[in-house]
Amino acid sequence: MIVLNVNGRDHSLDVPPETPLLYVLRNDLQLNGAKFGCGLGQCGACTVQVDGQAAYSCLLPVSAAAGRHVRTVEGLGTVEKPGVLQRAFETEQAAQCGYCIAGMIMRAQALLDANPRPSEAQIRAHMQPNLCRCGTHMRILRAIRRAAGLPPDGKMEAA
Amino acid sequence: MSETLSRRGVLGAGALVVAFSLGPRALAQEGGAAPKPVAPGLPGSLKTTPMLDAWIRVDADGITVFTGKAELGQGIKTALIQVAAEDLDVAPAAIRLVTADTGRTPNEGITAGSHSMQDSGAAILNAAANVRMLLAEAAAQKLGVAPDALATTGDGGFKAPDGRTVRYADLAAGLSLHVAARADAPHRPLGARRTLGHDLPRVDIPAKLTGGVAYVHDLRLPGMLHARVVRGPSVGTELKALDEAAALAMPGVVKLVRNGRFAAVVAEREWTAVQALQRLQQAGWRRPGPPLPAGDPLASLNGPSQDEVIQDVGAGAAAGVRTVQARYSRPWLMHGAIGPSCAVAHFQDGQLTVWTHTQGVFPLRGAIAQLVKLASDKVRCIHMEGAGCYGHNGADDVAGDAALAAMALPGRPIRLQWMREQEHGWEPLGCTQAAQIRASLDAAGHIASWRFEVWSHSHNGRPVTAGGLLAGLEVDPPFAPQIPRPIPMPEGGGDRNGVAIYAFPQARAVSHFIEKAPLRASALRSLGAHLNVFAIESFMDECAKAAGADPVAFRLAHLTDERAKAVIALCAEQFGWASRRLSDGRRGTGFAFARYKNLASYCAVALEVEVEHETGQVSVRRVVSAIDAGDVVNPDGLKNQIEGGIVQALSWSGLEAVTFDADHRTSFDWSAYPVARFRDVPGSVQVHVLNRPGTPFLGAGEAAQGPAGAALANAVADATGVRLRDLPLSPERVKAAIGI
Ligand code: FES
Ligand code: FES
Numbered sequence: 001m002i003v004l005n006v007n008g009r010d011h012s013l014d015v016p017p018e019t020p021l022l023y024v025l026r027n028d029l030q031l032n033g034a035k036f037g038c039g040l041g042q043c044g045a046c047t048v049q050v051d052g053q054a055a056y057s058c059l060l061p062v063s064a065a066a067g068r069h070v071r072t073v074e075g076l077g078t079v080e081k082p083g084v085l086q087r088a089f090e091t092e093q094a095a096q097c098g099y100c101i102a103g104m105i106m107r108a109q110a111l112l113d114a115n116p117r118p119s120e121a122q123i124r125a126h127m128q129p130n131l132c133r134c135g136t137h138m139r140i141l142r143a144i145r146r147a148a149g150l151p152p153d154g155k156m157e158a159a
Numbered sequence: 160m161s162e163t164l165s166r167r168g169v170l171g172a173g174a175l176v177v178a179f180s181l182g183p184r185a186l187a188q189e190g191g192a193a194p195k196p197v198a199p200g201l202p203g204s205l206k207t208t209p210m211l212d213a214w215i216r217v218d219a220d221g222i223t224v225f226t227g228k229a230e231l232g233q234g235i236k237t238a239l240i241q242v243a244a245e246d247l248d249v250a251p252a253a254i255r256l257v258t259a260d261t262g263r264t265p266n267e268g269i270t271a272g273s274h275s276m277q278d279s280g281a282a283i284l285n286a287a288a289n290v291r292m293l294l295a296e297a298a299a300q301k302l303g304v305a306p307d308a309l310a311t312t313g314d315g316g317f318k319a320p321d322g323r324t325v326r327y328a329d330l331a332a333g334l335s336l337h338v339a340a341r342a343d344a345p346h347r348p349l350g351a352r353r354t355l356g357h358d359l360p361r362v363d364i365p366a367k368l369t370g371g372v373a374y375v376h377d378l379r380l381p382g383m384l385h386a387r388v389v390r391g392p393s394v395g396t397e398l399k400a401l402d403e404a405a406a407l408a409m410p411g412v413v414k415l416v417r418n419g420r421f422a423a424v425v426a427e428r429e430w431t432a433v434q435a436l437q438r439l440q441q442a443g444w445r446r447p448g449p450p451l452p453a454g455d456p457l458a459s460l461n462g463p464s465q466d467e468v469i470q471d472v473g474a475g476a477a478a479g480v481r482t483v484q485a486r487y488s489r490p491w492l493m494h495g496a497i498g499p500s501c502a503v504a505h506f507q508d509g510q511l512t513v514w515t516h517t518q519g520v521f522p523l524r525g526a527i528a529q530l531v532k533l534a535s536d537k538v539r540c541i542h543m544e545g546a547g548c549y550g551h552n553g554a555d556d557v558a559g560d561a562a563l564a565a566m567a568l569p570g571r572p573i574r575l576q577w578m579r580e581q582e583h584g585w586e587p588l589g590c591t592q593a594a595q596i597r598a599s600l601d602a603a604g605h606i607a608s609w610r611f612e613v614w615s616h617s618h619n620g621r622p623v624t625a626g627g628l629l630a631g632l633e634v635d636p637p638f639a640p641q642i643p644r645p646i647p648m649p650e651g652g653g654d655r656n657g658v659a660i661y662a663f664p665q666a667r668a669v670s671h672f673i674e675k676a677p678l679r680a681s682a683l684r685s686l687g688a689h690l691n692v693f694a695i696e697s698f699m700d701e702c703a704k705a706a707g708a709d710p711v712a713f714r715l716a717h718l719t720d721e722r723a724k725a726v727i728a729l730c731a732e733q734f735g736w737a738s739r740r741l742s743d744g745r746r747g748t749g750f751a752f753a754r755y756k757n758l759a760s761y762c763a764v765a766l767e768v769e770v771e772h773e774t775g776q777v778s779v780r781r782v783v784s785a786i787d788a789g790d791v792v793n794p795d796g797l798k799n800q801i802e803g804g805i806v807q808a809l810s811w812s813g814l815e816a817v818t819f820d821a822d823h824r825t826s827f828d829w830s831a832y833p834v835a836r837f838r839d840v841p842g843s844v845q846v847h848v849l850n851r852p853g854t855p856f857l858g859a860g861e862a863a864q865g866p867a868g869a870a871l872a873n874a875v876a877d878a879t880g881v882r883l884r885d886l887p888l889s890p891e892r893v894k895a896a897i898g899i
Binding site: 015016019020023026027030031032033035036037038039040042043045072073074076077078079082086089090093095096097098099100101102105123124125127128129130131132133134135136137138139141153 | 231232233234360361363364365366367368369370371372373374376377379385428429430433494495496497498499544545546547549576578579795796799800802803804805806807810828829830834835836837838840841843844
């Protein structure tokens with residue numbers, strides 16, 4: 001038995017300990033937010049927070065997540081009561097297909113938790129691991145700035 | 160044909176030209192089996208499905224609207240709800256929308272080619288106007304007044320001059336909508352519009368931000384099993400003898416489904432299926448067929464071609480005093496959906512149901528029925544969203560894979576998702592292309608004559624038969640592979656946008672279709688328009704330079720289409736083209752324009768780049784775009800599409816190329832096929848919409864791909880003084896060209 005704390009709740013799970021956290025979240029706990037994108041740590045579609053840090057749930061064995069705090073996009077809010085980042089993504093309509101978006105939100109959440117007022121360069125550097133193929137980057141950046149209380153169409157700083 | 164530019168000259172020695180005229184034009188759509196028109200006088204897809212109740216039903220429960228088009232992340236659900244709400248004059252929230260489902264919706268073929276608003280949008284807008292007209296007649300009878308004395312209340316009812324009201328739901332019981340649409344049902348006046356033309360938030364976004372069920376990947380049916388398909392690393396390879404016993408010995412493995420070379424492993428748990436796949440892949444692989452032509456990615460364009468003259472205007476000798484000519488190319492490109500393709504299939508009581516993110520549920524149903532040997536009416540394909548596809552990716556193939564697995568395990572729903580390496584290795588690609596242009600300029604610096612040629616493989620490999628699915632080629636006996644055919648103009652495939660929109664006194668364009676391709680080719684967003692617009696718009700800059708003219712003024716001087724001119728002027732003005740920073744060797748600006756397919760949206764893009772000499776790295780500082788998509792249903796949705804198209808096309812044009820060696824594709828994951836990340840995307844992207852209410856909808860989803868790539872090339876040329884004509888404009892190429 002593995003005890004996994006997800007979004008503040010403990011779950012006792014009888015699963016093979018080497019199973020990547022992603023499959024446990026999606027199939028055993030029926031949480032849709034984290035997505036399978038590559039299973040290789042290359043795209044960030046599976047991003048969740050583990051003890052506050054952004055983590056690739058596709059690579060992390062569930063046994064390594066036991067005893068730590070796992071947070072998924074479902075833990076930030078709901079359609080009726082969205083969290084700050086979710087609301088900002090809604091306001092900016094920051095999605096096309098949206099497959100990458102839950103991972104984007106969770107990586108951004110880890111940034112804002114540690115650094116509530118990041119610079120443009122810090123935002124881009126922090127978001128670098130997450131891929132979006134629809135080209136929604138400009139709106140994702142706007143949403144993160146908005147959630148951080150920064151002007152949404154902030155200018156890229158001189159390199 | 161007396162082309163002085165032989166293909167031999169263009170693409171090197173050894174080219175064999177086989178010219179013959181094309182047979183009857185079978186397909187009006189991008190592949191798939193397009194439905195036949197039965198009412199050609201009606202707008203959009205009413206031509207093929209004229210009955211109102213196929214599109215709209217009104218009953219006591221409310222209003223349901225049906226579309227044969229699918230949500231691909233382009234926002235089509237929201238836009239179609241707005242269209243229906245406008246002409247029914249109800250709140251958008253009052254409308255339930257049912258999308259592509261062979262069991263419920265009209266057959267609108269494929270959701271592709273920026274056709275959805277022109278096909279389904281126009282059909283639903285007119286069907287809604289018809290339904291409101293019929294409801295008004297019924298209401299008039301009930302209230303004993305003339306129909307034109309009634310006003311809609313905006314919330315699903317009519318109001319008589321004396322204040323009495325009647326609800327649609329109450330009228331619907333006595334009204335049959337099983338009647339054909341009329342072309343002349345009046346629309347609500349433009350000035351009274353409540354939803355059309357407004358920024359309605361996308362209806363699909365809230366669930367996507369909060370972990371709701373949004374994708375076929377999220378579908379969990381009772382008793383569902385997980386499967387993985389077992390294949391070699393990429394198209395053209397196969398695994399050696401599978402260690403079936405080893406896989407079946409793994410706890411939780413339910414079955415290894417085999418049929419000829421097709422194999423899928425099915426397990427209770429998804430991770431078990433992944434591990435079993437990895438175990439089976441230890442068999443190693445081989446390439447049974449001839450080796451791939453590794454090396455020059457353009458080499459395959461030298462193969463035998465079908466040639467067609469796609470433009471021939473003006474006659475007589477060109478009065479040029481100066482000749483400019485150049486050749487452009489692009490490599491193979493990948494769709495690269497962020498979520499690998501997935502499907503859920505369930506065979507029960509002789510009926511197969513497939514939940515799929517295909518772009519064409521009806522053509523897919525036909526292909527799957529053939530594959531699993533069921534009658535079409537025993538197969539139902541229901542669209543559910545996948546990750547953005549940008550054309551024909553693995554969506555259809557994975558549905559075929561899941562269907563075969565489900566047939567072997569009746570009663571158990573099967574969810575089958577591809578692995579990342581399978582998507583990279585097996586998805587159909589956007590093919591390599593080359594274009595050559597020659598123009599002569601007259602003494603006044605105008606283009607007097609124009610010669611354009613393009614070489615391309617197929618952009619149309621969508622399944623119509625089981626032979627269009629990977630599994631169909633693997634089962635025993637295999638189905639015959641589909642023969643690729645060119646897509647006819649005016650939409651075109653490899654020659655899409657191969658006819659320049661500019662008015663030249665004399666112009667000739669030839670399209671060369673090369674059937675035999677080394678890699679698997681099909682539709683990638685904008686098809687040939689990406690390369691053709693890149694070529695034409697790069698070349699317009701080269702001609703402007705030769706003529707000593709400003710690139711924007713040079714384009715305007717060659718245009719007669721007023722809408723084209725207006726979009727160019729708006730983009731130039733918003734960018735500040737006239738007062739732009741002049742090139743200083745590092746910074747530069749570029750401009751490009753196209754009307755997609757010469758019949759859909761008009762799109763102009765201006766951008767500013769900074770080139771780092773030491774590395775060849777190109778940073779796009781800012782992008783400004785202008786778009787005329789006709790009557791704009793949802794301005795913010797349109798901007799979202801254009802912004803995304805620009806960012807994606809900058810990635811294609813600046814970074815991407817599928818690589819392969821003699822045996823297989825070597826672009827097997829994101830490390831081997833890099834695409835734009837946050838540090839690579841522009842500093843800002845602005846989109847300005849030129850709305851034309853009351854005019855026809857013009858498809859826009861693919862309009863930015865060509866102009867964005869061309870504007871990038873023009874800006875790099877402006878910044879560095881060196882013209883790069885082969886995509887991608889990678890840092891290595893830029894650095895080599897600058898020669899530092
Ligand atoms: S799915 Fe985990 S990084 Fe791609
Ligand atoms: S919105 Fe589609 S991948 Fe990001």
